[in-house]
Amino acid sequence: MKTVNMVTRSVGILIGLAMALHAEPYTLGQGVQVNEMVNVGGYFSTEFLAKKGQDTVSVEDVAVMAYGDINPMLSYMAELESVGFYSKNISTGVETGNQTFHVERFYGDLWLADAYNIRFGKQITPIGYWNKEPINVLRDTTSNPLYTTLLFPRFLTGIDINGYIPGVEGAHYHLFGQKNHDLDDEYINIPNTHFFGLSVEKELSSEWSSGGSVGEYTTLLSNQRTRFMQVNAKYDDALWQVMGEALMAKSEYAVSEQASAFSGYIQGMYRYAAEHAFVTRAEYFNDHHTHYKDTIGIVGYSYRPLYPVSLKGEYQWHSLNAENRFLFSFSVLF
Amino acid sequence: MKPLFLLIWLISGSAASEYSVIMSKKVSISTLTSQQVRDVYLQKRHTIGDQTIIPVNLVGQNELRSAFESAVLGMDRNRLNAYWIKQHFQGSTPPLTQPSVESIRLFVQNVEGAMGYIPSSMVDNSVKVVYEF
Numbered sequence: 001m002k003t004v005n006m007v008t009r010s011v012g013i014l015i016g017l018a019m020a021l022h023a024e025p026y027t028l029g030q031g032v033q034v035n036e037m038v039n040v041g042g043y044f045s046t047e048f049l050a051k052k053g054q055d056t057v058s059v060e061d062v063a064v065m066a067y068g069d070i071n072p073m074l075s076y077m078a079e080l081e082s083v084g085f086y087s088k089n090i091s092t093g094v095e096t097g098n099q100t101f102h103v104e105r106f107y108g109d110l111w112l113a114d115a116y117n118i119r120f121g122k123q124i125t126p127i128g129y130w131n132k133e134p135i136n137v138l139r140d141t142t143s144n145p146l147y148t149t150l151l152f153p154r155f156l157t158g159i160d161i162n163g164y165i166p167g168v169e170g171a172h173y174h175l176f177g178q179k180n181h182d183l184d185d186e187y188i189n190i191p192n193t194h195f196f197g198l199s200v201e202k203e204l205s206s207e208w209s210s211g212g213s214v215g216e217y218t219t220l221l222s223n224q225r226t227r228f229m230q231v232n233a234k235y236d237d238a239l240w241q242v243m244g245e246a247l248m249a250k251s252e253y254a255v256s257e258q259a260s261a262f263s264g265y266i267q268g269m270y271r272y273a274a275e276h277a278f279v280t281r282a283e284y285f286n287d288h289h290t291h292y293k294d295t296i297g298i299v300g301y302s303y304r305p306l307y308p309v310s311l312k313g314e315y316q317w318h319s320l321n322a323e324n325r326f327l328f329s330f331s332v333l334f
Numbered sequence: 335m336k337p338l339f340l341l342i343w344l345i346s347g348s349a350a351s352e353y354s355v356i357m358s359k360k361v362s363i364s365t366l367t368s369q370q371v372r373d374v375y376l377q378k379r380h381t382i383g384d385q386t387i388i389p390v391n392l393v394g395q396n397e398l399r400s401a402f403e404s405a406v407l408g409m410d411r412n413r414l415n416a417y418w419i420k421q422h423f424q425g426s427t428p429p430l431t432q433p434s435v436e437s438i439r440l441f442v443q444n445v446e447g448a449m450g451y452i453p454s455s456m457v458d459n460s461v462k463v464v465y466e467f
Contacts, residue, residue, distance in 0.1 A: 029419040029422060030418060030419060030422045030427075030428075031422050033427060039422075039425075039427060041422055043423075065423075065425075067425035072380070072386045072388070072447075073386065075425065076425075077425035111380040111381060111386070112381070112384075113381050113383065113384045114379065114381050114382060114383055114384075117380075132424075133420060133423065135423060138419075138420055138423060164379065169367065169369055170369050170373075203369070206372075206408035206409075238410065238412075238413060274412050307412075307415055307416045307419050308419050333419060333422065333423065
């Protein structure tokens with residue numbers, strides 16, 4: 001906790017300093033560049049959820065971030081976020097909220113060579129596509145696929161060695177590891193004590209890419225060890241984007257029980273104008289340990305009057321019918 | 335024989351690249367692939383081998399810059415704008431800019447690791463060509 005407070009204070013000072021020094025013209029969505037060493041920005045999102053017996057409006061995320069290059073070989077990123085900032089259940093009138101800011105990211109990058117760079121600190125786990133751009137405003141649907149939230153730790157507090165794979169054009173690797181608690185155990189989907197993995201990505205052309213990962217983690221609370229294997233592929237041109245990810249996990253529990261889980265999604269998007277897009281997604285989730293199994297179909301619409309301003313609506317059909325819902329969100333990156 | 339020379343000249347002339355990606359003569363890099371140049375300008379890579387690279391763009395809307403973005407980066411301005419907004423979240427900013435091709439050539443000539451693009455007709459022996467488009 002002491003570390004978190006220290007980091008929080010440091011980031012606050014950094015952002016305050018950046019604001020005080022700011023003199024550059026501002027472009028929405030690209031932050032404020034004070035100088036090479038200090039860029040600041042942030043984002044927020046609001047959501048409306050309509051579900052059987054539960055209509056909710058919320059300010060879901062509020063975040064500030066600072067980043068920059070200390071020199072050509074060393075850069076940093078710091079981000080503080082409050083999730084579930086404010087929420088009101090329209091049906092019952094109950095209001096809840098948590099305005100505590102947590103450290104979402106706090107890391108440095110050492111740029112050493114083509115094949116060998118190091119990211120150290122709390123960072124987003126470098127797996128697949130969705131997990132690397134997790135915030136509402138950058139997504140094309142308000143919801144996240146279950147695959148990205150339930151089966152592997154979204155963050156890593158450790159080291160990621162990454163770079164181009166020598167001799168393979170457009171191929172990139174991440175070899176990452178953590179053998180400690182998360183920088184903030186209250187602010188991670190799966191608190192864990194160790195997490196190792198390897199992921200590779202290949203750009204097949206300017207439109208096509210694919211990749212995959214393997215990894216292992218041990219949960220903090222139940223000492224459950226999980227090994228997983230993941231694959232992803234994407235096609236992206238000016239009009240169409242189609243992407244899919246899938247993950248298979250096998251867990252060993254304290255009572256010598258073993259169970260597997262499988263999840264995946266495929267999402268298609270048609271941009272019929274620069275500001276407008278139709279989105280559809282099919283998801284499958286099956287965890288044999290928790291007996292949670294669901295198939296989800298989603299149709300949605302995305303409107304971006306400017307790219308960093310996003311208004312999105314979607315309807316979800318679940319095989320677990322009680323989970324059917326409508327979601328609308330408004331989010332801004334600044 | 336004359337028509338043959340004329341034919342060769344016409345073919346070579348029509349195939350000549352209009353623009354060149356240039357670097358300082360001090361660096362040991364001799365040629366780059368289009369993927370390498372693309373990755374440098376999209377700030378996906380900061381080094382080539384162990385050489386730190388500093389890409390330089392022409393400022394604003396410019397015919398040469400649009401040609402570069404279309405031919406090498408494979409993106410129009412809308413997609414590039416979306417890309418840099420996503421990169422803002424990742425902690426990455428677009429390359430530095432220079433106001434003219436003359437200033438790009440001077441910058442590249444004087445800063446080791448700098449990379450820029452200029453019309454091939456402007457290339458002289460103060461810089462080296464690492465890619466053409």
